[in-house]
Amino acid sequence: MKFPSTLKKMIKKKLRDSVPSLTLDSSDKELISTIRERTIALNKNNVTRTQAYLDFYTRHPEVHWAFLAHLVSRNAGWNMTDLKGEFIPRLLTGKEQVDFFVFLERGNWLIFQDAYPQLLLFEESKKRGIPLFHLLSFFNVSLFMEPFWQYYWAYKDKSIMTVALIINEQNYIEERVIHNHQYKNTVLDTISFKLQDLFDMNQILFPYYTPIQNQPKVVGDTVHHFSSLNDRIMTGKILYQLLYSVESRYHSILDWAKTHPHTGSRGDYWPHIFHDVKETIPGAAHQPQARPCDPERKSPRIYSPKLMQVWEDWIHSKAETGDWFKDMKVIRHFKNPLKHHKGDIVDNYCETIEKLELAALTKKMFFKRPE
Structure with a gap:
């Protein structure tokens, strides 16, 4: 990408330059207050914020990052309910x-409270026909972002704007x-988290339908x-x-997202494998399958609850x-070369x-557990 x-x-x-002191008129003050209130209301939990990203993207499809954020946030919800x-x-x-859960939820919450005001400022800028990005500092958004929004x-x-938001949000957390000592001690430095790399448990999946399949396919990548x-x-x-490189697939992913509201259950995308009601006999272990992703599997489906069933706000x-x-x-x-990635992740995920x-x-003892 040429910068x-x-x-x-x-x-x-x-x-x-130092941050200039701005004199706000009543309209700006009201807008800042409204954006803060809307952000707080929609940052209630993973389900509400995930839907908020999609709703915004539906209104403003030129902001590619919003749909990417929606899909990544879905995956955060699936990781939460896996627990x-x-x-x-x-x-x-x-x-x-x-x-x-707190580790995943904190990151999901922080990114939304930083990014969503930026999206709403863009929305209001379109409405008024003038850029309002000088107000970003009132939401404690990094100085890094204002030049990108202005540009x-x-x-x-679209590409530079999307990558800028990716860079900003990952630096923000x-x-x-x-590097927060609380999460380093309880999560990141534990054997259980490190062994996620062994299990390849950090897959990010984008489900979509193809014309000849009843169950959605998935593409994605693994965070090692x-x-x-x-x-x-x-x-x-x-x-x-992956999301935007194949237009037909992008439209299929978008159609899937719009027709499958996010619940946090993996049954949202593979209902033949996952279900939000536990099907195994109470106290009995789920029996391993030679081919767990086989669409013809006859065993009880894997329990994957809805987020609101298992985690309070x-x-x-x-x-x-x-x-x-x-x-x-x-x-x-922006300059680092990006190799083409096919997104073939099904075999990897089924192995997980x-x-x-x-x-x-x-x-x-794949995971460290006290006696």
Whole structure:
């Protein structure tokens, strides 16, 4: 991706200049208050924020990041409900399940409260016909983002805008979640989290229908090193490429998303394999299948509950203050070459299910669990 010299100058100027003091008129004050209220109301839980991204994208399909965020947020919800699903409760203690949930929920909540005001400011800018991005600082949005929104307003470069939002949100959670001592001690430094790489449990899936299939296919990618900022940004760029590189598939993914409201259950996309009602006999272990993704499987489906069935809304402390943007080195993320990625992930994901089925049945020490 060739980085525009005009934009580079805008970013340097923003980094060099101090934040100007702005005098707000009553209209600006009312807008800021309204955006804050709407963001808080829709940031209630993973289900509400995931739907909010899709609703915004439906209104403004030129903002590619919003649909990408919707799909990634769906995956966060599936990871949250996995913690109360068929297998993970047999491998983690109750405290570990809560720790993992809070880790996932905090990141999902933080990104929304940072990104959604940006989206609403863009929406209001379109409505008024003038850019309002000078107001971003009132939502504690990084200085990094204003030049990109201004550039997007002028040049409509969807790809650069999307990558900028990917970079911003991953940097935004870097200190607040990834390097937060609370989550490092309870999640990121635990054997159970590190072994997710062994299990390849960090898949991000995009379901879609093809004309000849009754059950949706999935494409996606695996995050092998979640604690690595560079890897998370690269994964975001790969997912963006997958989502928009094949137009027919993009429309199929969008159609699927619009016709399948997010519940947090994996039964949303594979109801022949997952169900939000437990089908195994109480106290009995789910029997592993040689081919867990076989559409003709006869065994009970894998329990994958809806989010609202198993997790109450979490009350968050205020977001930590501070701006991650310190220098121009971040521009390298726009220049790093991106290899073509086919998104073939079905075999990998089905293998993950096999591993989890076997681990849950044998209760071997794939995960560290106290006696």
